[in-house]
Structures are given as structure tokens and as C-alpha cells.
Amino acid sequence: MKVEDFFEETLIALSSNRVRSGLTMLGIVIGISSVIVMVAIGQGAQSSIQSSIESIGSNLVQVMPGAKRSFGGGVSSGRGTAQSLTLDDADEIAANIEFVNAVAPEVSSRYQVTTKGANTNTSVVGVTEAYPNVRNVSVELGVFISDQQSKSLAKVAVVGSAVRDDLFGENGEAVGKIIRINGIQFTVVGVTEEKGGSGFGSQDDMVYIPISTAQKYLTGNEYITTISVQGVDSDSMTELQDSITNLLLERHNISDVSLADFNILNQADIVETASSVTGTFTTLLAAVAGISLFVGGIGIMNMMLTSITERTKEIGLRKAIGAKRSEINTQFLMEAVVLTLVGGVVGIILGVCVSFMLSIFGVIQTSISIPSIVLAFVVSVVIGIIFGYYPAKRAASLDPIIALRYE
Amino acid sequence: MIELSDVTKTYKTGAGSFQALRGVSFRIEDGEFVAIMGPSGSGKSTLMHILGALDTPTSGKYFLNGKDVSTLCEDELVDIRLGQIGFVFQSFNLLPRATVLRNVMLPLIYKSVEKSEREARAKVSLESVGLYEEHYHHLSNQLSGGQIQRVAIARALVNDPSLILADEPTGNLDTKTSEIVLGAFQRLNQEQGRTIILITHEKDVAEHSDRIIHFKDGMVVSDTKNQKNLH
Numbered sequence: 001m002k003v004e005d006f007f008e009e010t011l012i013a014l015s016s017n018r019v020r021s022g023l024t025m026l027g028i029v030i031g032i033s034s035v036i037v038m039v040a041i042g043q044g045a046q047s048s049i050q051s052s053i054e055s056i057g058s059n060l061v062q063v064m065p066g067a068k069r070s071f072g073g074g075v076s077s078g079r080g081t082a083q084s085l086t087l088d089d090a091d092e093i094a095a096n097i098e099f100v101n102a103v104a105p106e107v108s109s110r111y112q113v114t115t116k117g118a119n120t121n122t123s124v125v126g127v128t129e130a131y132p133n134v135r136n137v138s139v140e141l142g143v144f145i146s147d148q149q150s151k152s153l154a155k156v157a158v159v160g161s162a163v164r165d166d167l168f169g170e171n172g173e174a175v176g177k178i179i180r181i182n183g184i185q186f187t188v189v190g191v192t193e194e195k196g197g198s199g200f201g202s203q204d205d206m207v208y209i210p211i212s213t214a215q216k217y218l219t220g221n222e223y224i225t226t227i228s229v230q231g232v233d234s235d236s237m238t239e240l241q242d243s244i245t246n247l248l249l250e251r252h253n254i255s256d257v258s259l260a261d262f263n264i265l266n267q268a269d270i271v272e273t274a275s276s277v278t279g280t281f282t283t284l285l286a287a288v289a290g291i292s293l294f295v296g297g298i299g300i301m302n303m304m305l306t307s308i309t310e311r312t313k314e315i316g317l318r319k320a321i322g323a324k325r326s327e328i329n330t331q332f333l334m335e336a337v338v339l340t341l342v343g344g345v346v347g348i349i350l351g352v353c354v355s356f357m358l359s360i361f362g363v364i365q366t367s368i369s370i371p372s373i374v375l376a377f378v379v380s381v382v383i384g385i386i387f388g389y390y391p392a393k394r395a396a397s398l399d400p401i402i403a404l405r406y407e
Numbered sequence: 408m409i410e411l412s413d414v415t416k417t418y419k420t421g422a423g424s425f426q427a428l429r430g431v432s433f434r435i436e437d438g439e440f441v442a443i444m445g446p447s448g449s450g451k452s453t454l455m456h457i458l459g460a461l462d463t464p465t466s467g468k469y470f471l472n473g474k475d476v477s478t479l480c481e482d483e484l485v486d487i488r489l490g491q492i493g494f495v496f497q498s499f500n501l502l503p504r505a506t507v508l509r510n511v512m513l514p515l516i517y518k519s520v521e522k523s524e525r526e527a528r529a530k531v532s533l534e535s536v537g538l539y540e541e542h543y544h545h546l547s548n549q550l551s552g553g554q555i556q557r558v559a560i561a562r563a564l565v566n567d568p569s570l571i572l573a574d575e576p577t578g579n580l581d582t583k584t585s586e587i588v589l590g591a592f593q594r595l596n597q598e599q600g601r602t603i604i605l606i607t608h609e610k611d612v613a614e615h616s617d618r619i620i621h622f623k624d625g626m627v628v629s630d631t632k633n634q635k636n637l638h
């Protein structure tokens with residue numbers, strides 16, 4: 001029997017019971033499209049988390065004060081509250097370590113920031129000139145903090161776009177105005193460009209001032225809260241992290257790494273952790289959708305078995321007039337595969353459309369990947385083969401005489 | 408030429424076994440028109456299935472044109488059926504979802520014959536049983552009983568078999584329609600020299616043949632030339 005004849009027989013068989021074929025296919029359509037949509041949602045989440053992590057700067061290692069451990073017990077204070085890092089640490093890292101592109105120390109804390117008539121509680125970050133480059137911040141209006149201003153303890157500030165909106169009204173004029181941080185007067189010299197993202201830690205919701213000004217007038221001590229180190233490239237990040245650790249251990253006279261009074265976070269690690277979380281999330285969604293695909297497959301098998309029972313005589317007649325066992329087998333397998341294949345293609349189209357709609361109407365961010373489409377396509381064929389295999393085998397093994405005598 | 412020697416067929420049933428054929432032996436020469444008669448349950452269809460290479464005997468030998476068919480496997484039997492035998496069944500002869508033309512072409516489809524050739528052959532075959540263009544695209548539920556049986560005969564003819572087997576082809580037909588169907592068989596026998604074996608309950612139908620084999624309880628009880636038809 002020729003391939004095109006197999007197709008023709010399949011078409012005749014499926015189109016002669018359109019409603020049943022259609023309903024069975026619907027199971028596959030729903031299964032495949034929900035897998036596509038769920039994976040698109042998962043990957044959308046993954047890419048948006050990833051891009052927001054990367055927006056805080058590239059090839060970044062962050063050093064933060066660690067919990068101070070005292071011998072003989074005692075309660076350790078939480079991470080970041082300890083005071084162990086100084087500007088000298090930052091300078092030493094910049095001076096002595098290979099693979100370093102730039103070092104940006106910061107002192108940050110929350111303060112009440114006021115103008116005449118408005119006030120907000122926000123993060124005030126003491127920074128150096130290197131900060132915008134390392135942390136991926138750019139200035140929209142005016143200028144950023146310079147090292148000169150840091151040396152001269154200038155009371156100047158650069159505000160984030162959200163802070164500007166809070167204090168001076170939406171897109172209000174800010175450069176040149178006076179603000180008060182913790183009661184001390186600062187002159188606004190610049191506004192940073194909006195980066196998007198919201199909530200705690202958004203770089204739009206910050207006020208930048210020179211680091212030494214922050215130490216002298218706000219914190220009143222020599223400690224800093226974070227050292228952001230930018231590596232030269234992503235390959236050397238682990239080495240960079242190790243050399244910073246060794247340098248600081250030596251400077252702080254600590255011999256045991258487990259007793260270190262600082263923590264180092266590698267951006268690559270954060271990305272990895274986040275993507276493993278979203279990966280699990282994606283797998284979970286896909287698994288739920290996969291169950292509906294499986295149910296669709298069972299629907300195919302059920303329909304095939306019903307159809308074979310109904311067509312027992314037909315199968316007997318076909319065998320009696322010259323169909324080989326393998327031809328009957330192929331024919332029924334093909335019916336199942338064509339059903340799942342067509343269902344799969346419709347499901348893919350539907351899934352892609354739904355995913356786009358979700359993105360376009362802003363319901364949730366989705367990202368469709370070609371591999372997931374190819375996979376869905378392959379899976380639909382495989383489902384046809386798996387769930388069509390047993391019914392086809394059963395049809396092929398019918399004895400023509402018994403089938404013809406069958407009432 | 409057909410040669411059966413001591414053929415038996417035993418069916419396994421729930422309780423034990425049932426012997427449907429108990430040692431059948433006969434010879435049928437090429438070009439004969441044979442009628443097989445006998446009461447219901449006497450094993451006629453069982454015999455026909457063996458003759459038609461649909462089934463193999465439990466014991467005994469069956470030679471078709473000199474080849475031993477009794478020991479062949481499933482796929483080899485299919486080739487014998489496709490190559491040498493045309494079958495008209497007792498009931499359920501046509502695929503309900505396929506047109507008349509496709510039903511007749513079916514053996515050729517399984518034989519992988521080219522589309523244009525098989526269509527031409529199917530049309531010749533249909534014309535030889537008196538069915539024309541206007542019926543080609545009907546489904547079986549749009550045909551009369553006599554037309555259905557004639558389509559079945561056309562299909563049995565389409566692969567140009569030397570042996571045509573028909574299991575009560577006129578069972579459900581009125582006298583007039585039976586005559587048309589039997590006429591088709593007679594022409595095939597007389598004009599084209601094909602061997603025809605036909606099962607029937609009816610004396611009138613058997614009268615069209617030139618040899619009548621009587622069956623009872625799985626055995627041949629009489630085998631007589633039909634004098635009236637001998638030429």
C-alpha cells in the first residue's frame with residue numbers, strides 16, 4: 001500500500017465521524033496549548049527576573065559586612081548590620097586585585113528627606129564617582145556626584161526619579177533646589193534616569209550623596225555598608241571573588257574563612273539561584289499542563305478503541321481482501337497520529353496566540369521559545385504513537401474470519 | 408485447479424472443541440462452476456474460508472494450482488488472496504464509508520497499483536456486472552441489495568482472479584435480482600473461463616451450476632454433475 005493511500009484512508013475514516021474526531025482532537029489542542037502557555041509564562045518570569053538582576057550592573061561582586069562572630073558564644077547580629085568594612089578596604093581591593101574594573105563603596109541607610117511642603121522616607125546612599133558605571137545608573141538631568149565633592153564633603157545630592165516625583169511633583173524641576181536629609185541641607189545637582197522596577201530596593205527610589213559627606217554628617221563613623229566590585233569579564237568572577245575574600249581576611253586578621261566578618265555575593269550566583277527557582281516554577285506549570293495532555297492522550301486511545309470495535313467487520317473485510325497485518329497496524333496508528341498532529345498544530349497556534357495576548361494585554365509577561373514549540377510538536381506525535389499503539393495492534397491482530405462473523 | 412485431501416477443521420470452544428469439517432476431499436478443475444449446498448451449520452462457510460485462503464485446515468492438505476496452501480503463514484495467505492482469489496461474502500461486503508469505486512479498487516490499493524490504472528480496472532470490472540458511471544460515487548447505503556452484491560462481485564473480479572468464491576451471494580435477494588446476480592456469475596464462468604464456487608441454500612440457484620456438492624455435518628454426502636447445464 002502506498003503512503004498517499006494510507007493518508008487517503010485516514011482522511012476518509014476521520015472525516016466520516018467529524019464530531020468525534022473533533023472532540024478527541026480538542027483534548028490534545030487543550031493539552032498542547034496549555035503546555036505552551038504555561039512554559040511561556042514560566043520563561044517570561046525567568047527572563048524578567050534575570051533582566052532585573054542584570055540591570056543592577058554587570059559582572060558584579062558585592063561585599064557586605066558579615067555577622068560578627070565572637071568566641072565563647074553570644075548572639076551574632078544579622079548580616080549587614082555589622083560594622084567591619086571601611087573605605088580603606090575598598091581602596092585596597094581597587095589597588096591590589098587583578099580582574100577589577102571598578103570599585104564602588106557605599107554607605108546606605110534610610111532617612112527622612114524633606115523639602116518645603118513634601119517629605120519622603122527613602123534610602124540615602126553615600127557613593128563615589130565610580131557608582132553609576134558599576135551599578136548601571138545614568139543621570140538624566142544635571143551631573144552625578146564627583147570624587148572632588150566627596151573630598152570636600154560637599155552637601156550635594158542626586159535624586160532618583162521616584163524621589164524627584166515625590167518631592168517636586170511628577171517630572172518637577174529638581175536641579176538647583178534644596179532638600180533636607182535628616183535635617184541637613186543638600187543641593188540637588190542631578191536626577192537619575194528612570195530604570196523601572198518597583199518596591200523596596202528600586203534604584204529610582206534613592207538619593208545619592210558623596211560618601212564622605214554621608215559618613216561625616218549622617219552615620220558619624222568610618223564604616224561602609226557595601227562594596228560593589230565590577231570584574232573585567234564574566235569568566236574571571238570566581239577568581240575575583242576568591243582574591244577579594246583572601247585580601248579581606250588578611251586585612252582583618254582572620255585565618256578561618258568560616259569566621260569571616262563579611263559576606264561576598266557574586267551576581268552570577270544570584271542569577272543562578274533565581275533561575276533555578278523560576279526553572280522549578282516552570283517545570284511545575286508544565287507538569288500541570290502535561291497532565292491535561294496525558295488526559296487528551298487517553299481520550300485518543302479511548303476513541304481509537306471504540307472505533308475499532310465499531311469497525312471490526314470493516315477490518316475483517318479489509319484483511320480478507322488483501323490487507324496485511326502491518327498495513328492495518330499502520331493505518332490505525334496513522335489515524336491516531338494524524339489526530340494528535342493536527343491537534344498539536346492547532347494547540348501550538350492557540351498557545352502562541354494566548355501567550356501573546358497575555359503579554360500584550362499586560363496580564364503577565366510571557367516568553368515563547370522555539371524549543372518549546374518544537375517539543376510540543378514532537379510530543380503530540382509521540383502521544384499519537386503511544387496511545388495509538390495498543391489500539392492499532394489490537395486492530396491488526398483481528399482474525400478476518402472472526403471479524404467477518406462478528407455481529 | 409483445487410485439490411482437497413482429508414481436510415478437517417476443529418474450532419476450540421469454551422467447553423471443548425467442535426469439529427466443523429470432518430475429512431473433506433474433492434477436486435475442482437479450472438473453469439468449473441460448482442454449487443455447494445447443505446443445511447445451516449454444516450460447515451459450508453468454514454470450507455469456503457479454507458478454499459479462499461482465509462483460514463488453514465487443522466489437518467489435511469489443500470493444493471491451489473499445485474501450491475500447498477494449508478501450511479502458509481498469515482502474510483503468505485494474503486498474497487494468495489490478492490493474487491488468485493476473488494471473494495463475495497455472505498454478508499457485510501462493502502465498506503460503509505467508501506464509495507462504490509473505492510470499494511472495488513480496495514484490493515488494488517493493497518496491491519499498490521497506480522491510481523490511474525486501478526481506477527480504469529475498477530470501471531471495467533463494474534461495467535462487467537452492469538454498474539455504470541452514475542453509481543460510482545454512491546455509498547453502500549445508497550444502493551439496493553442487488554447492486555451491493557454486484558459491487559462485491561466487481562471487487563472480487565478486479566484483481567483478475569482465477570477462482571471466485573461466493574458465500575450465499577443471493578441470500579437476501581428476491582428472485583428477479585438473484586437472476587441478475589447469478590447471470591453475472593454465469594457469464595464470468597462461460598465467457599471468461601473462471602472457476603466459480605458458490606454456496607447456496609436454494610435449489611434454483613444451484614441449478615445454474617454444472618456440479619453440485621452436498622454437505623452435511625462437515626462431510627461431503629453427494630457430489631453430482633448437473634446434467635442440465637453440461638455443455
Ligand SMILES: Nc1ncnc2c1ncn2[C@@H]1O[C@H](COP(=O)(O)OP(=O)(O)OP(=O)(O)O)[C@@H](O)[C@H]1O
Pocket residue numbers: 402418419420425427445446447448449450451452453454
Ligand atoms: N469460530 C468458531 N468457533 C467455534 N465454532 C464455530 C466457529 N465458527 C463456526 N463454528 C461452528 O462451525 C459450524 C459450521 O459453521 P459454518 O459457518 O461453516 O456453517 P454454514 O454451513 O456456513 O452455515 P450457514 O448456512 O448458516 O451459513 C457451526 O456449527 C458453527 O457453530
Ligand SMILES: [Mg+2]
Pocket residue numbers: 451452453497574
Ligand atoms: Mg455460512
